[in-house]
Amino acid sequence: MKNISDLRKSYERAELDESASHADPLQQFEQWLKEAISSEVPEPNAMTVATVGSNLRPSTRVVLIKGYDAQGIVWYTNYESRKGHELAGNPYAALQFHWVELERVVRIEGVVERVSDAESDAYFHSRPLDSRIGAWASPQSEVISGRTVLVTNAAKYAAQFLLQPPRPPHWGGYRLKPDNWQFWQGRKSRLHDRLRYSLEADGTWLRERLAP
Template identity: 85%
Template sequence: MTSIADLRKSYERAELDESASHADPLQQFDQWLKEAIASEVPEPNAMTLATVASNLRPSTRIVLIKGYDAEGITWFTNYDSRKGKELAGNPFAALQFHWVELERVVRIEGIVEKVSAEESDAYFKTRPLDSRIGAWASPQSEVISGRGVLVANAAKYAAQFLLQPPRPPHWGGYRLKPDNWQFWQGRKSRLHDRLRYTLAADGRWQRDRLAP
């Protein structure tokens, strides 16, 4: 049996050099995300979201990016979930993308705010009908007696709303406004490339190389 401690991988696919990287981290992220999509890596839009509760215990989960621009990174979820409650108490959070096949990691930190109701409404209308019903049916993060609760809730709201379920008041979007980005590219001999972008007081980005 192979010991987990003996698992090894040599990272040799690419490099990340200051002279070849973008001065704006959003442009660098845009390039890498598009390359991940073009490479057909599994779920290139999946990202880990880390939040911290009032008792200082961190928690993570996978969410899907639904938009990004100069304002920040956007996703949608249940406001009454554990992550929603933790963000309500502590709006600072972190995101991480891990594109294993490309040997790349992107880490993003910043403050989180809810998107407008209009933006949440617009996105909700684009979701498949089953997903819109599911937003009503699932009391996310709450204890339930069994899967039958979800099935019964889905049937109830499907009958109530038919083909036009409105957006639930407890469901909508969040936007993380970055003040720190890190781009990690695996390299041979564990001498990985790691660039950090920090938002300065004047609104410009300071780029530094960090030891891996």
């Protein structure tokens, strides 16, 4: 087995220059996301969500982005999960996209709020039936005795709701409203390109290059 400290990769696919990047980070994100999708990288919509609990210990997990616009980045989950409890106590979070094949990383920081009930309802009812039942069946982040608990719960709620399960009151969307973006493009000799966008008081974005 190769020693992990000897693993190396030279990043040479692309570059990220201030003159060629968008002044608005959302436009830059949209461009990169579309390129990740068109390049058919595995799960281009997967992002890591980092939150911090009352004990000041950070935690991360991977979720799927379900929407983005000038208001922020949206995903859906169980409000009673660990991340839900942590966001209730500390609404600040960080997101990260890592498109390995494109040698790109996007990092986003900001405050998080719940989306409206109407938005959560609309997305919930667009999901496949088994996913809607799963939202009822899984007491996310809680200790369970075994997988049988999930299977039993799924059968119970499927019988109860048939083809029309309502959205659980403990399930819905979050929106992160960015105030800081970073775009990282791998470059040769570890001299990577790294641009940061910081939200100014007047609502404009300050774009700066950071040393990698």
